[in-house]
Amino acid sequence: MTAILKGITFKYFPHHLKFRFEAGTSRGVLTEKTTYFVLALEQNNSEIKGWGEAAPLPSLSIDDVPDFEEQLAKFCTKLSGQDLPVHENELLDWVSAMIPAKFPSIRFAFETALLDLKYGGVKKIFDNAFYDKGSPIPINGLIWMGDKDFMLEQIDKKLSEGYDCIKMKIGAIDFDQECALLGYIRSRYTAKEIVLRVDANGAFNSDSAAEKLNILSSFDLHSIEQPIKQGQVKEMANLCESTPLPIALDEELIGVDGIEAKRELLIAIKPQFIILKPTLLGGIRSSREWIELAESMGISWWMTSALEANIGLNAISQFTSTYSVTMPQGLGTGQLYYNNIDSPLSIRNGQIYYEKTNPWGEIPGFEVKEK
Known part of the structure; x- marks a missing residue:
């Protein structure tokens, strides 16, 4: 396995989203929600930034838990400093191995941040x-x-x-x-x-x-x-x-x-x-x-x-x-x-x-x- 992403650092930034109207579902009405943007940076190449988003959905996501931000912070710290492979499937496999299934939105955020980084930090995730x-x-x-x-x-x-x-x-x-x-x-x-x-x-x-x-x-x-x-x-x-x-x-x-x-x-x-x-x-x-x-x-x-x-x-x-x-x-x-x-x-x-x-x-x- 050839590592081309060197010494990846992960950070996160919370953002409080506000709805334009009361968004009603059978589970209640939403007026605001907090999302978390995850940043992936390569060692000695901080100009290129990969971004993902962890957005647990209130009352529905299995990772809609009181200590969500604390857990996200732990993953950012724990998974920083590693060299990662170039191949898309290997990156996705690594995320699945490192982040338990009970944190689906965090998995998605790390996957997309790394793929964005792989493509040069231009918000491109795949060839599409x-x-x-x-x-x-x-x-x-x-x-x-x-x-x-x-x-x-x-x-x-x-x-x-x-x-x-x-x-x-x-x-x-x-x-x-x-x-x-x-x-x-x-x-x-x-x-x-x-x-x-x-x-x-x-x-x-x-x-x-x-x-x-x-x-x-x-x-x-x-x-x-x-x-x-x-x-x-x-x-x-x-x-x-x-x-x-x-x-x-x-x-x-x-x-x-x-x-x-x-x-x-x-x-x-x-x-x-x-x-x-x-x-x-x-x-x-x-x-x-x-x-x-x-x-x-x-x-x-x-x-x-x-x-x-x-x-x-x-x-x-x-x-x-x-x-x-x-x-x-x-x-x-x-x-x-x-x-x-x-x-x-x-x-x-x-x-x-x-x-x-x-x-x-x-x-x-x-x-x-x-x-």
Whole structure:
């Protein structure tokens, strides 16, 4: 193994993100969250900086723990000073060996910081058409939970912005009102004109889920994400077997580590889709395992961000672009925050672009601490 990254030093910088609005899910409302930018520097070459992002999602990430920052600091100290290999897979293997699976967002941050460093610290994570050629990735327009008027306002805005795939979070307001909103979209656009997805975030009771799926299927939906809470493998398998509406596993994948455990879960449930959130699933190496298994079983997938700032979103978008994707991905969350990092990422007509003419902004706290 030839080491080309010499004496790597890791540092981190917390950043308090603030939402532009109250972002509602079935698990509660988010108005702010803390993310952590991880810096990788090579000995005697501090001008080149590799950046990653650890962004545990409150109440969902398995590493959303009270001492998260303390644990991140320990990894930065413990793993600094080593020489690391040049090969991408060896870098990813090293991160998986050094950082336990119970810290998935930290794994992802270290993976992407090292890959960015490998490519010269220019925010490039892979050879991919999104970064290299400016090729866009189709994305869905996300409708957050709230009262009916707020959700209707979002729907009209997304449709006017040119999205042809809309994803609506459901499970927080009255089910009949949510159906009325879906009916409003379908009264204006057919399934060929606008693809509709819904995300229940596990909000349905297992006893009534089948009935609700039957009702929802009347709106010509593309799919429903996680209709019941994760951990109910038998109940979810029964739903997937008899559903009139394709089911996508999301939270169900969180905390499942190792390729055999992943294979067993997919064999047991047999979902129509899986949704990949690298921050929640242990990063790039782990997500690749899910993709390989799913494709071998005829299960389709798409990638989704997990409320990261633009450092993490950029890495996920580039990772997505290493695959031949045509289905809209869940990568439209970069506009959620009014204090996000300025970046070349932009959204037009339901697609995300990497526009190199737009510069990256500074990492908050980095310049201050370096002086």
